[in-house]
Amino acid sequence: MKTAGGCPFHHGGNTAMDKPVTKWWPNALNLDILHQGGARTNPMDPDFEYKSEVQKLDFDAVKADVKALLHDSQDWWPADWGHYGGLMIRLAWHSAGSYRLADGRGGAGSGNIRFAPLNSWPDNASLDKARRLLWPVKKKYGNKLSWADLIILSGTVAYEDMGLKTFGFGYGREDIWGPETDVYWGSESQFLANSEERYGDLDDTSTLENPLAATHMGLIYVNPEGVNGQPDPLKTAAQVRETFKRMAMNDEETAALTCGGHTVGKAHGRGAVDQIGVEPEACTVDSQGFGWANPGLEGKASNAFTSGIEGAWTQHPTQWDMGYFEYLFDYDWELKKSPAGAWQWEPVNMPEDVKPVDASDPSIRQNPMMTDADMGMKMDPVYNEICQRFRKDPEYFADTFARAWFKLTHRDMGPKANYVGPEVPSEDLIWQDPIPEGATDYDVNAVKAKIAASDLTPAELIATAWDSARTFRGSDKRGGANGARIRLAPQKDWAGNEPERLQRVLAVLEPIAAQSGASVADVIVLGGVVGLEAAIKQAGSNVSVPFTPGRGDATTEMTDAESFEPLEPLADGFRNWLKDRYSVSAEELMLDRAQLLGLTANEMTVLVGGLRVLGVNHGGSRLGVFTDRIGALTTDFFVNLTDMDLSWHPAEDGFYEIRNRKSGEVKWGATSADLVFGSNSILRAYAEVYAQDDNKEKFVKDFVAAWTKVMNADRFDLT
Structure with missing residues (x-):
């Protein structure tokens, strides 16, 4: 029984938000960005697909309703000159204007302006009024019209109502249901600091x-x-x-x-x-x-x-x-x-x-x-x-x-395949990263056989497929394996893609694509499939790797090389590589890449553990390769990481040594991006699952599922 005046709550669990783990241990790796916006926050049914729902919309009626509200001045927030056009344009503009090219984050594609911190930025003062003015329209059309689409539509309709012939409009932005914790807006402790x-x-x-x-x-x-x-x-x-x-x-x-x-x-x-x-x-x-x-x-x-x-x-x-x-x-x-x-x-x-x-x-x-x-x-x-x-x-x-x-209001929607509605422009714009439709009628098994018969190693095939796909950014839906832009400037020369190895692999795969009628993009991904299936078989398992044809090949003329420069990986924790030393840790950079790829913490864990034992580290590095069976898709990374007969020690240049406790013999070298899977309590929990004797088959299946997710991340034609 609480005494009079006392608080009846224990302030535990989700009621105590003032003492997060990172407040007590600021150097702890915060995995929250991998789990934002998950099923727990989403109020929609599990089978709800906005892209399907929005196509049921009466597009003319929506525009008519938005146009009508522009002229319906309210006493609680009166319109300038009786017209809300300027306010709605500002709402749309400020929603889209938070986008930045460097990491593709921000922008209008998710309706994030409804949530902190954007909803309370000084620059967005009183845009809360604009959203409330739009509420009757949102309420009327419900699930068929996202806030993200409505906000941009309101600004576009406002321009049309004022006399501008607009270029077009695409629906298809899906709402999020809480703040985006992955976006770094700056280190300042106050707004409008110098x-x-x-x-x-x-x-x-x-x-x-x-x-x-x-x-x-x-x-x-x-x-x-x-x-x-x-x-x-x-x-x-x-x-x-x-x-x-x-x-x-x-x-x-x-x-x-x-x-x-x-x-x-x-x-x-x-x-x-x-x-x-x-x-x-x-x-x-x-x-x-x-x-x-x-x-x-x-x-x-x-x-x-x-x-x-x-x-x-x-x-x-x-x-x-x-x-x-x-x-x-x-x-x-x-x-x-x-x-x-x-x-x-x-x-x-x-x-x-x-x-x-x-x-x-x-x-x-x-x-x-x-x-x-x-x-x-x-x-x-x-x-x-x-x-x-x-x-x-x-x-x-x-x-x-x-x-x-x-461009401002559609930049973060990705390719035109994500656009919906009758006003989508037919013109292909270079900033939309256009990709021609790929063939699907070729003999996939015949292509796999030709790749397998080549002198390319499984590691080379897997690394090339990974490098092609890892550029995908869920933030603005750019990059990825579709288009095979890894063979074009600037990607073909990126240090992270090991240009010499890349050209050797492409010299084999491109003729196979030409002979079979498949796209180079498909053949690169198929190369990864061939390499993985060989590694799975070598580990004593018999799991097939899914593949869906249909990727196309972009050309230099379709590629805005300058805007692709920011997509260059400066680190890849999945292949245990850093281009340089940075102020942030290797594991933090790996976490950022995992979030952009749309991976969960468990998917990140299984991919890192698998890629290590496959021997696909950048430059052939042995750091983190905790296995004597390199090339086989085994659970050895996790088994040896959690083996208490071993000990872990700092070494030179920020690396680590893993030694036998009794003999002191150095068995393996490691980076912090390896050891974090044993030191972080959440990641260790996942690692222990895959280190168990009964989860060898589960590991292979989970790895294949996560791998396929990355390979298909930019296949908007499949959704």
Whole structure:
């Protein structure tokens, strides 16, 4: 019995979130990123497939409903000029704008803006209102329409309603059901901390810490007031260029997005910052997730507060037109402070009748404004030249923007096979990583026989298949074995792919593909099948490895080589390799790769243990190869890792030695990516399963299942 006033809970299990394992032991390997968004968090039925459900949608009706709500101003959050277009565009933009090319994480593909930390970033202030405005549409169409699709659709429909001919739209984004714990947004302990924390040298934008793209914690791009809040358009333009480059946007796309994004809508900064409430995640329960409370709103759109900058960019902010360029280039601009105290640029001597009307009261005209990034479009010579070209050719500007908007909002959906709906463009775009359809009518067994009869070893075949497939990133659905881009630049020259060995293997496999009518992509994967089945047989088992034909071969013309550079593996714990020494451990890098491949902790464990004994380590390294039967798919890695007749000792250069306890004889060498499977309590639990005498067959079956999952990770045609 608890005494009066005492807490009736023990604060154990899932009620005690203030003392996670990593708080007590900060160096412990946190495996949570491999298990986020699993069955326990997903409320949908196990057989629910969004890609099938969304095809049942009445696409015209959805668009009509979204268009209607754009003009239905609500008292609790009034629309600027009676039109929610600017707000919905900002919602879609900020949902998509968190994407970065380095690791493919962020972006609009999962509806992650609904969850922390993105839902409470300063840059996303009051976008919680936009989501609530969309709720009636989401509620009406239910499971057939994901939040992720609806958010991007709302911005696209808003542009159409304002007069832009959009490039198209693809449904198919599947919602997640909780925060993405795998995304590194920066090391800062507070939002909008000075940029120095992210840069090696603030004057050299290329020194922005990887994989980050935004200049501050809590922003999707750059500080609109200037570098560290200090206006300097040329410096801001340099940061804009680097940030958008890290989203795979070139200068023309960047200028189009900046100018087209600011052709409509307005910024909000009327009122005192200290009167604005806390963000959604910091709110009390009675707020019901509504953040940034504004006691001065008084039912007026012009009193809304978001960034602290105040004003529209054009005279007609609910119309797609060329007004942005007219304002920017036809007037001189001077620095001023917004009502909320933020730096912004305002026109000098602009006639009253040219100014935009107030967002709430059409009888009042207000000064327009430009951010420091906007002034960068004018003052940076490259951006200026592009903008002048746009100004001279409105149709070219509209088309360039429409294409850039489509890229921005679809970049992380992967190939077109993932797009659904009647407005999917027929044109193949290079950033979609197009792959031609592959053949399926060739004799698979005949191809396997030719591979087996070649002089290639099982280890060479397995390593090549693995290297081809391991580039897949579930974050943005890029990479993988389909397309056989491992034979093209830049992948053919990556150190992790052992170019000399790769070319030797391809020299054998490519003629086999040509003779059989199969794609090189299929033959590479089939080579892995041949190698694995030989290793399984050598271990005394008889398990077949599944294979589904149909991969195609991409060409150099289909490959955006520059945007593939960030996919280069700098480490591969599965093949026990590091390109260099890094500030993070080998096991952390292995965990990151496993998460991008969509593996669970158990699948990661079984793959590492199997690949070690198969002898496919990079460069033929023997580190972690805990077996005397190299090449046979045995459980020896786990048996010897857990053998208490052995002991483990640090050695030179950060490696380890495994010795016989009695004799002191060194039996094997190891890396931390090997020993973590015995030291981490969770991974050890998995390792012990496979070390058991009764699980030899289970190990082979589990390895084959995990291997096949990796080989088929990019087979969107199979889903």
